[in-house]
Amino acid sequence: MKLLFLLLSAIPGLAALRAGAAKVDISPAGPVLINCGFFEKTANRVLHPLHARAVALSDSRATIAIATVDSCMMPRELIDRAKRLASERTGIAEDRILIAATHAHSTPAVMACLGSRADDAYAAWLPEKIAESIAKAAASLEPARSGFASFDDWDHTHNRRWIFRPDRMRTDPFGDRTVRANMHPGYQNPDAITESGPVDPGFSILALQSIQGRPIAALANYSQHYFGTEAVSPDYQGLLAERLAERTHTPAVLFAQGTSGDQMWMDYGQPRSNATLDRYTDELVERAVTAFARIRYRTDATIEMAQTKLPLGRRVPDAGRLAWARAAIAAMSAPVPKTQAEVYAKEAILLHEDPRRELILQAIRIGDFAITAMPNEVFALTGLKLKARSPLATFNVELANGSEGYIPPPEQHRFGGYTTWPARTAALEVEAEPKIVAALLDLLEKVSGKPRRREVPAESAHARTVRASKPVAYWPLAEMDGAGLRLEGRVALAVSGVEGQASRAFYFAGGRLRVDPVQLGPKYTIEAWVWPGIEETALFGVKMKLAPRTWHYVAITPDAVPSPITVLDSIGAGFEGKIAHVAVHHRVLTATELAKHAHPRP
Secondary structure (H helix, E strand, O other): OOOHHHHHOOOOOOOEEEEEEEEOOOOOOOOOEEEEOOOOOOOOOOOOOOOOEEEEEEEEEEEEEEEEEEEOOHHHHHHHHHHHHHHHOOOHHHHHHEEEEEOOOOEEOOEEEEEOOOOHHHHHHHHHHHHHHHHHHHHOOOOEEEEEEEEOOOOEEEEEEEEEEEEOOOOOOOOOOOOEEOOOOOOOOOOOEEEEEOOEEEEEEEEEOOOOOEEEEEEEOOOOOOOOOOOOHHHHHHHHHHHHHHHHHHOOEEEEOOOOOOOOOOOOOOOOOOHHHOOOHHHHHHHHHHOOOOOOOOOOOOOOEEEEEEEEEEOOOHHHHHHHHHHHOOOOOOOOOOHHHHHHHHHHHHHHHHHEEEEEEEEEEEEEEEEEOOOEEEEEHHHEEEEHHHOOEEEEOOOEEEOEEOOHHHHHHHHOOOOOOOOOOOOOOOOHHHHHHHHHHHHHHHOOOOOOOOOOOOOHHHHHHHHHHHOOOOOOOOOOOOOOEEEEEEEEEEEEEEHHHHHHEEEEEEOOEEEEEEEEOOOOOEEEEEOOOOOHHHHHHHEOOOOOOOOOEEOOOOOOOOOOOOOEEEOOOOOEEEEOOOOOOOOOOOOHHHHOOOOOOO
């Protein structure tokens, strides 16, 4: 078999894929500081070992390395040092190395953030161990074959950022009542209406075997923030890696965090869950094992990797905010913040002193699928955009090559909340998200040699039914991107729609979508599916009192419910809730048509 492989590898144009993997224990030896909360904590024992895991991949033209580290977040400076050390030992170019944190919140602090300092001793020690994992992986390269599988798991990740009632807005750390959406509202909180965005349920696996079929390594990717456990522990991310490795007899399974800035295992629309860390992890592992068994392997996968650097500005404090921050810091009674106000006062000064950042973005192609990497906590919507527009099957890795904070889509900034409050954990300019998406798509085109796809939402049977009635204007409201849309005020895109969790709608929270004007005339029907967030609202000028938090089909005609407007030039004005499938007809729909439109199908 080896002789045959060598002969095939000698044929021009045929890949000679090789792979190697390693894992290195990075558990702390004594007490350590823990970050990834508002305030500093200390841990004195290791509940589960931490690891740096690495895989090296090579073909006849390129060698790359991917490492994932059981860490909440790592600054670019630390990762750059690890890359230099690894490059010196392996010869792999620094821009051909991807290093990402798993984002476990129960690991030593190697980066100062919010109210926590970095554990300097552990942070100084860690780069050497990361480099060691990469060097060991590179030293074990052997002829290999690769395979890829993915599946949707809607049960283990949910959107944790919820929109609050307009009369139940929260106050931000600066004393202003700006919070229309925030994370962790609590289970079935009557003040919280619905999720502010979609879910990315995709679970992806890249598997590597020897030519003879012996497992070498796997890279798993899922968009779920963390489960939550005492420190020191790699949380579900590290436990999943270990248990999936055991079940599949794979020496090293890496876990790469997906786009989970607004994702969490709790489903806040349901009663409180009694899930445990072990049960949660084992359920995910079971599904991954099933997918693993379906993987088909190939020996001819070629490798391409590209990197770019994207400079971006930070949202720095104005003179008033800076004066407030300096006064708050001067009044502090301890070396580290003890209140949220003190946390954000300190952060304001740090942003003022460091107003710009440079992001490292990467794309990797392995055969006919791709990986993107970014140093941010982006929302699931961003990951869905990349997957929909990539030329190849793709999964996304966040908190890679640095940690530059939360990056909401621009329209989400208007809703406020923790992921928008200026700090090193959420500081980049409002337009950062579309710039990151555009840069990553450029890289994907480069490594694939193919143009990006134009994202076209899958048309449901219901949408086809509406179109068949030949409306003069129709807005499914299924877009994922605010670019090109004339949005005013607070409008959230791609929330769950009338046809189920995978369908889309817009949530209007005092905002509207401007559209090209449509004259109504003497005979017309305006139809829409609406999901009111509150008891009383208005649609197209018509006051309505509908049961909240459920979908309703609404048809407005001059004979039944006349609209006071004569020109429809916007959608959502005066409405609080979700809207989908808005259509205008220059006639009154028949009773048969109305009945058909009132029964949506996926």
